[in-house]
Amino acid sequence: MSTHAPSRPSYAAVLRVPHARRAFVSALAARLSYGTVSLSALLSVTRATGSYAVSGAVMSLFGAATVFLMPFRASLIDRYGPRRALLPMSMLYGTLLCALAALTWRPGASPVVIGAAAALAGACAPPLGPTMRALWSELVPDRGLLQRAYSLDGVAEELLYVSGPVLIGVLVGFAPPASGILLSAFLIVTGTGVFTLSPALPGPRPRAAGRQRAGALRGLWAPVVVATGAGLALSGVDLLVMAFAAQHSYDPDVVPWVLGALSAGSALGGLANGAVRWRASARVRLCWFAVGLGLVVAVAGLAPGLWTLTAAMACAGAFIAPALTTAYLLADETADDASRTRAGAWVNTGVNAGSSVGVMVVGVLVGRLPLGVCFLLAGAAAFVAALAAGGRAAGAARVGAGVPPLEEAPCRRR
Incomplete structure (x- = not known):
């Protein structure tokens, strides 16, 4: 179709x-x-x-x-x-x-x-x-x-x-x-x-051979790791913004507005990402989006006041939708026809698992460490995930040189 x-x-x-x-x-x-x-x-x-x-x-x-x-x-x-x-x-x-x-x-x-x-x-x-x-x-x-x-x-x-x-x-x-x-x-x-009821829905997909499934799972490393890192970084932002408001004696009612800036930035970033004709590959873009997210969250703790923090959250949000969209695109490129839905589900699982762990960790750290350090650690989660994904991809590219692509990284037939 x-x-x-x-x-x-x-x-x-x-x-x-x-x-x-x-x-x-x-x-x-x-x-x-x-x-x-x-x-x-x-x-x-x-x-x-x-x-x-x-x-x-x-x-x-x-x-x-x-x-x-x-x-x-x-x-x-x-x-x-x-x-x-x-x-x-x-x-x-x-x-x-x-x-x-x-x-x-x-x-x-x-x-x-x-x-x-x-x-x-x-x-x-x-x-x-x-x-x-x-x-x-x-x-x-x-x-x-x-x-x-x-x-x-x-x-x-x-x-x-x-x-x-x-x-x-x-x-x-x-x-x-x-x-x-x-x-x-x-x-x-x-x-x-x-x-x-949509006529667009496909029927059952034939199961892939074991070697193809293994290659597809290896290819999911980068999108799943970056999605997990993004979830870790973002899950603690809610608590960190609340702690920031309390530390600076702001009314708690301002917190939803700051988090709203995060969502608005994500929406605008997602629309802009879809409009750009990127020359870099999805894997390279994925790592850079994660690096950008991590850096902005890390420095957000240095904000002197509420308006600066709100602007920082909007900038952080601008990397969220592009990072996740690119993770889904890369998972789709990696998956074979028999595992396309499951590949996207692994990215979803990474985001949500990272969020679940991150909110618990930040809940323990807030109050025990300076707030700026907590922001730094939250941003580091996305940054480290980008480094891990980029390093693994580079290593796989060196090891896999000369291996037929359909055996190691099956791509969708177009």
Whole structure:
């Protein structure tokens, strides 16, 4: 399936690709569920149990099951096709979310039962982001236009995670927090149902030979490591900005505005990245974007005041979407047709795993080390990941000189 790419591809051209608009909009509707479920579950579990410790443990179970089982669920998409795998997965996930909502609608439910329901729900969460990115790769054969498609997808996803909590904030003003979980279930089931009706969806993909799968996994080193480093760097920013505001005696209400600058910078950076015709390879760009992110976060702790910190966060954000978009592009270039969705899922897992670890580490360090040192360490995570990815790639290039590319690094046939 293809379309003629204009000499200067635009974001409008991405949405004019046959079947792309319908699939993209329905996938975004379903993915909005992930922007609403975390806050609504946190609020409803806290209300039902009266314990922040219990709600934190429940959300950790939910997050761990969602993140670390994502490559396995993505492999089911590759093996059986999105139509056969996504719909039952989303219906099971939606049913378990409804069970979690019922358990937390009123106080009194057992924390063990709530935790089990949350963990089971997380284990079934459909990998819609990796599936949509794999579909973009099917729909858009031109690499320049595909870069635009991935940038558009990344910016839209960023906006979903910003607007989801706002939507829940409005909803809980007149309804119990558990109603947000029901809304999340409705979004995922309805959106996924419409998405699976798209004629653009591919069928099951033939499984690759063991040697090809091993080569694809080696090729994922750079995007997964950089994504993990970015997650480590960014996860602690929320806590660091809060600590900065407290240290400088600012009202806590300013924190969302500073973090909003981070999101706005990411959106603008993502759109700009998609518009540029890069001459450097995706692997080189990936490392430089990570270096830029790390350096800006590292020096943000030197900001003398709130406005300077806000500007630094906007600059840091300008590297986020380009780094993640390039990581997904590189994963797509590396993957064979039988593992395209799983390759993107590994990048997702890297980001989320890094975020989970980073927020715990920063939580321990804040208060024990000077704030500037904490910012420096957060930025160093992205910088070190870039060095590791770049060094491994250079070593692989030297070792692999003269090896037939289809054996060691299978590329997508175009």
